[in-house]
Amino acid sequence: PGPSSVTTWSFEPPQPTVAVICGSGLGLLADGATGKQTFRYQDIPNFPVSTVMGHEGCLVFGTIEDTSCVFMQGHFHLYEGYSLCQVTLPVRIFKLMGVESVLVTNASGGLCPDFKVGDIMIIKDHINLPGFAGQHPLCGPNDERFGIRFPCMSDAYSKDLRRLALDVGSELGCGDFMREGVYCMVSGPNFETIAEARMLQILGCDSVGMSMVPEVTVAKHCGLRVLGLSLITNKVSLDYSREEKVNHEEVLQISKMRAEVLQKLVTMLISRCQQQNINTN
Numbered sequence: 001p002g003p004s005s006v007t008t009w010s011f012e013p014p015q016p017t018v019a020v021i022c023g024s025g026l027g028l029l030a031d032g033a034t035g036k037q038t039f040r041y042q043d044i045p046n047f048p049v050s051t052v053m054g055h056e057g058c059l060v061f062g063t064i065e066d067t068s069c070v071f072m073q074g075h076f077h078l079y080e081g082y083s084l085c086q087v088t089l090p091v092r093i094f095k096l097m098g099v100e101s102v103l104v105t106n107a108s109g110g111l112c113p114d115f116k117v118g119d120i121m122i123i124k125d126h127i128n129l130p131g132f133a134g135q136h137p138l139c140g141p142n143d144e145r146f147g148i149r150f151p152c153m154s155d156a157y158s159k160d161l162r163r164l165a166l167d168v169g170s171e172l173g174c175g176d177f178m179r180e181g182v183y184c185m186v187s188g189p190n191f192e193t194i195a196e197a198r199m200l201q202i203l204g205c206d207s208v209g210m211s212m213v214p215e216v217t218v219a220k221h222c223g224l225r226v227l228g229l230s231l232i233t234n235k236v237s238l239d240y241s242r243e244e245k246v247n248h249e250e251v252l253q254i255s256k257m258r259a260e261v262l263q264k265l266v267t268m269l270i271s272r273c274q275q276q277n278i279n280t281n
């Protein structure tokens, strides 16, 4: 940082145990925390910066009840030109800070015919499509300080946290629009062709998006508990006769519409987690 921002760095954040990664238009998730301290990504040495609309590019430290949290208001994507090592750097920083659980959120397009725009999908599993093509954050020499060479991914998403998310969601009256499903990551930046969308549906994907999987993979690799929540911002076109065309503005509009509900859900989840002392998979 330059001389004018030196004072910013005199702040010593309390050691966070929960990290929340906010997807497109979801920076508001940090609003439930108190005693917030905000740092711009551009002021953090070697930290990537956000280039996508709806990603504020700030790291926010704060507290929810007695839980110390860190929020990423905006995350990074392969299509921005970042390597997956850069995309996932914050997760490893969180691990080094003492974070134990990561709550990853994003926006995605619904493929499951039952899904509606505005549904919140609790991720039970994922398909790492870029990973199939060698775009994988764990490629390269394995750093044993963070995890083993061949990590198991069959239980990437914590069962306890998924159950708790469902419980908290129905308590908040969100039961009608909470789902569970399989998320597929594509690299983007274009939205899917109809043939691609049909292929993904046949493969068993309930929703498709352009993020999250690298962060989840690195989090699981280094032993963090993971919860993934994906907001269904649009229905993916599976039919050549469909007139509507998806765009990023629509994605942001739906995120804005659901951000407050998601913020309540995330805040309550974090306080319940502590009350129930959830610490197993």
Ligand SMILES: O=P(O)(O)O[C@@H]1C[C@H](O)[C@@H](CO)O1
Binding pocket: 022, 023, 024, 052, 075, 077, 105, 106, 107, 108, 188, 209, 210, 211, 212, 247, 248, 251
């Ligand atoms: O950062 P997320 O994955 O929430 O953002 C989605 C995927 C693209 O970045 C963008 C497309 O509208 O929204």
Ligand code: HPA
Binding pocket: 107, 108, 109, 110, 191, 192, 208, 209, 210, 233, 234, 235, 236, 246, 251
């Ligand atoms: O339909 C989509 N496809 C890919 N990524 C997305 N992010 C939001 N909606 C979509």
